[in-house]
Amino acid sequence: MTDTIPNPESEGPSGGWGSVKSIARILGDDKPSPMVLEELARQNKPGGVMCVSCAWPKPANYHPFEFCENGAKATISDLTSARCTPGFWSDHTVQSLRGWKDYDLEQTGRLTHPLRYDEASDRYVEVSWDQAFDDIGQTLKSLPRESVVFYSSGHAGLEASYLYALLARTYGNxxxxxxxNMCHETTSVGLQKVIGSPVGTVVWEDLEKADAFFFFGQNPGSNSPRFLHPLQEAKKRGAKIVTFNPVVEQGLVSFVNPQSPVDMLTGRETQISDEYLQVKAGGDIAAILGLCKVVVEADDAAVSTGAARVLDIAFIDEHTVGLESFIDLVRSTDWSVIEKESGLTETAIRGAGELYIQAERVIGVYGMGLTQHSQGALNVAMVVNLLLLRGNIGREGAGCCPVRGHSNVQGQRTVGIAEKAKLIPMDKLKALFDFDPPTEDGVTIVDAVKGMMSGQIKATISLGGNLVRAVPDQKAMEEAWASQDLTVVVSTKLNRSHLFPGKKAYILPCLSRLERDEQASGPQSVTTEDSFSHISGSVGKRTPASKHLKSELAIVTSIAKATVAPNPKLKWDEWTADYSLVRDLIEATYPDQFGAYNERMFEPSGFYRGNSAHDRVWKTEEKKAVFTTPKQLNALSFDDAEGRLRLITMRSNDQFNTTIYGYSDRFRGIEGTRDVLLMCREDIRSAGLSEGQEVKLVSDFNDGVRRELAGLKVREHNLPRGTIGAYYPEANVLIAIDHHDELSKTPASKAVPVRIEA
Incomplete structure (x- = not known):
């Protein structure tokens, strides 16, 4: 590999003045409250507010400005001066808004009043909160319990999330x-199977002691920029960083630290990755097997000469099972097969493998580039295999580090938002609330979407999010969503899910986490869980965007009061008045993880709820960590064929999940548009295409359904042969709902079989 990674598309390193200019542009577009700077100064600090964007942890020893470009954009967006009042609907029908871009819907501003869809006028009209809750409750009570879905986006705090799960179970499902379900469920299922923990094993202190970081399909530059600070510190102390990613992501190439006056004034860059291997989409299993082969060959050589072992045999013997079968496959797999499946050379993989061997303590980092595949759980298991070979789980400076996206997506699962009954302490719920919780498993996102399409799901309550836009098979989903008897979406702004209302439909506007939440007992605070299993409190200070807004928790309890049969143990009003009482309930339900909850919620780095695998306690069926022998060497459910390409759905620098802040993707050199198809030069030539040519992508899933995305312009980009890229969520229309990970049903959005039509 070369010393530097060429990325000719990029306008420069991550961080630096590029980030400052990007934030300034969003400030100009959204014209937020003058208090936005004060709010950013409080972000991710004790007594402040946890970022409303990603779930990256806050350090105990924080920087003066503990926010990143993405976090700033999310904060500015929440504090915009624009308002989407009921008067907006005087000039717009729902049908007319379907032609708007996601960005245009975002720019209408904060919702101010509860709204009900009026079919006769094809508009939303203002409705009182009491009328809305009464109608929602009456409709839910009339429906079969199994036909209603309670979806959550990953934003709501732990308090509202706990009560939301309680609402669903007291309702009856x-x-x-x-x-x-759409991003990291593969982690929850995959890691649970092999190490007995559904979440990553590292804590902040491990970042400071690691000798090497191995990245797989994760992009900190756009998705978790604050990660770049500990990576820069790691480089200064001599740690190595190795990246496997089909896309050259600028955040893993170079970084100018905005916190450093010297870096900003001089433009001094930190080179992040020592080795950058552009594995082809779906090729990570083979690539990681190659790394393991380097380790095993080195260990075999050590055994033959009597040198010190490369494998951590003491750890393996005490803590793992399954090594023999896995090593047999490693030894018997020829390098030519590894090269073919990974798209990498033996030389490149050997170079990365040597860095792994030389490092005493290694952290394996991964993101949706691994989880969103048909064999995503196998991808995750292969990362664990690599770490287990040298005892790199359950000790300082080492571990497994999946990086979560939404700010409380991990925490919501922790406190009960889960469709699998076995994950929930039903006995405690029964004792606390005097009811019989349902014991049948619920639906995943895939099951819910298919249920809507078949007519079995008749109502969906959505606690945040933009589900219609986020899921596969978008066109079919739009029709299915609108066919329901009831759709309710708790939101801060308009999105496309509002534009396909059910027979009855409500938009319920909620407070932002940044805003002051006043209840009967006074100002309230909420808590969230970060990617490292730490719980932190947030205190909203800003004046709400409208006096008509309710908190997420108050909306949940109001729906519950209108829907669930009265029960003296269900004290919805008391819990709404004082959120600390809800935290007491969470502690009573999960005492081992939430002891002294209210007392500890504002600790500088948050309080740690613990992780069994971090302590080398393996809660697997085998009671040990498990080596997995892969059944195939790619993560695909389809074979290569003439003209078939592997599409990666990608996020731009100017978006967070389905929220589009603008049309600037400076790291890829794309400005003013999202209608692009990224291809390498060789693929453009072999397809007989030219730069700037307009093309159409069509699904090649072979299920008889025509799926297409037209109006894309070909753009040359640094990608492996056979791997192409287009933006999420626009490209979701090409993904079949049945194209998902085998174990978790996470949509396989990172290797979608497609063809190009000129």
């Missing part, structure tokens, strides 16, 4: 799919 476990239909609690969540946004992790």
């Amino acid at each position: 476990n239909n609690l799919p969540q946004s992790s």
Whole structure:
């Protein structure tokens, strides 16, 4: 590999003045409250507010400005001066808004009043909160319990999330799919199977002691920029960083630290990755097997000469099972097969493998580039295999580090938003609230969407999010969503899910986490869980965007009061008045993880709820960590064929999930548009295309359904042969709802079989 990674598309390193200019542009577009700077100064600090964007942890020893470009954009967006009042609908019908872009809907501003869809006028009209809750409750009570879905986006705090799960179960089902179903459910299922913990094993202190970081399909530059600070510190102390990613992501190439006056004034860059291997989409299993092969060959050589072992045999013997079968496959797999499946050379993989061997303590980092595949759980298991070979789980400076997206997506699962009944302490719920919780598993997102399409799901309550836009098979989903008897979306702004109302439809506007939440007992605070399993409190200070807004928790309890049969143990009003009482309930339900909850919620780095695998306690069926022998060497459910390409759905620098802040993707050199198809030069030539040519992508899933995305312009980009890229969520229309990870049903959005039509 070369010393530097060429990325000719990028306008410069991550961080630096590029980030400052990007934030300034959003400030100009959204014209937020003058207090936005004060709010950013409080972000991710004790007594402040946890970022409303990603779930990256806050350090105990924080920087003066503990926010990143993405966090700033999310904060500015929440504090925009624009308002979407009921008067907006005087000039716009729902049908007319379907032609608007996601960005245009975002720019209408904060919702101010509860709204009901009026079919006769094809508009939303203002409705009182009491009328809305009464109608929602009456409709839910009339429906079969199994036909209602309670979806959550990953934003709501732990308090509202706990009560939301309680609402669903007292209503009568476990239909609690969540946004992790679309991104990191593969982690929850995959890691649970092999190390007995559904979340990552590292804590902040491990970042400071690691000798190497191995990245797989994760992009900190756009998705978790605050990660770049500990990576820069790691480089200064001599740690190595190795990246496997089909896309050259600028955040893993170079970084100018906005916190450093010297870096900003001189433009001094930190080179992040020592080795950058552009694995082809779906090729990570083979690539990681190659790394393991380097380790095993080195260990075999050590055994033959009597040198010190490369494998951590003491750890393996005490803590793992399954090594023999895995090593047999490693030894018997020829390098030519590894090269073919990974798209990488033996030389490149050997170079990365040597860095792994030389490092005493390694952290394996991954993101949706691994989880969103048909064999995503196998991808995750392969990362664990690599770490287990040298004892890199359950000790300082080492571990497994999946990086979560939404700010409380992990925490919502922790406190009960889960469709699998076995994950919930039903006995404690029964004792606390004197009811019989349902024991049947609920639906995943995939099951829910298919249920809507078949007519079995008749109502969906959505606690945040933009589910219609986020899921596969968008066109079919739009029709299915609108065919329901009831759709309710708790939101801060308009999005496309509002534009396909059910037979009855409500938009319920809520407070932002940044805003002051006044209840009967006074100002309230909420808590969230970060990617490292730490719980932190947030205190909203800003004046609400409208006096008509309710908190997420108050909306949940109001729906519950209108829907669930009265029960003296269900004290919805008391819990709304004082959120600390809800935290007491969470502690009573999960005492091992939430002891002294109210007392500890504002600790500088948050309080740690613990992780069994971090302590080398393996809660697997085998009671040990498990080596997995892969059944195939790619993460695909389809074979290569003439003209078939592997599409990666990608996020731009100017978006967060389905929220589009603008049309600037400076790291890829794309400005003013999202209608692009990224291809390498060789693929453009072999397809007989030219730069700037307009093309259409069509699904090649072979299920008889025509799926297409037209109006894309070809753009040359640094990608492996056979791997192409287009933006999420626009490209979701090409993904079949049945194209998902085998174990978790997470949509396989990172290797979608498609063809190009000129």
